[in-house]
Amino acid sequence: MLPGLRIGLLGGSFDPAHEGHVAITQAALRRFRLDRVWWLVSPGNPLKARGPAPMAERLAHARRLATDPRVLVTDVEQRLGTRMTADTIAALRRIYPGVRFVWLMGSDNLVQFHRWDRWRQIAASVPIGVLARPGSRTSARHSIAALALARARLPQWQAGTLALRRPPAWVLLNLPMSRQSSTALRARK
Ligand SMILES: Nc1ncnc2c1ncn2[C@@H]1O[C@H](COP(=O)(O)OP(=O)(O)OP(=O)(O)O)[C@@H](O)[C@H]1O
């Protein structure tokens, strides 16, 4: 049923999920011409010292926000026992051969992408869609990973072909930016 589908993977702590996640998901579906987006609710970001709220709580809240039927909120990383994105992507590609996965992330994550475990392997295994986020759009463009992968960058007008590209391939997408963040929401509690 899934082969040939274009599926965006939005990994995150979702602690909690917010309208920024919804906005970038809608932009990714439309501009990258994706069929689905899976929100991969992470057991815990390997680079964050602070442990997140319980998985059940984060899943339930994310599901209340993700009302588009094309969006699936999943704890698949917990089920697979993977924590590093490189391992999650490798496992999903093994389980779903033929699916065209695209890794999605905000531009703040591109700034530190070179610190991720096996980041070059990630970039070599799936196309990457980067969504502009306030405060990091410019630094992302000049980040270590962006410079290292400069030749693989596609112009925005080719965003609709991203899922069909042989990796490495990536696009930095401009969109009406959202200031929402989980950090700000936690601070308001
Ligand atoms: N407002 C936003 N604009 C663009 N990208 C976003 C936005 N909010 C989250 N993202 C992206 O969504 C993914 C998951 O984000 P995450 O769940 O960590 O939320 P967050 O708001 O960044 O959390 P925190 O403030 O705790 O770091 C990341 O790739 C992040 O860059």
Ligand SMILES: O=C(O)c1ccc[n+]([C@@H]2O[C@H](COP(=O)([O-])O)[C@@H](O)[C@H]2O)c1
């Ligand atoms: O694999 C890594 O080394 C790695 C390092 C930092 C972040 N990630 C992933 O990036 C996604 C975004 O993380 P976060 O906490 O910013 O929402 C989430 O899926 C994390 O597991 C992955």
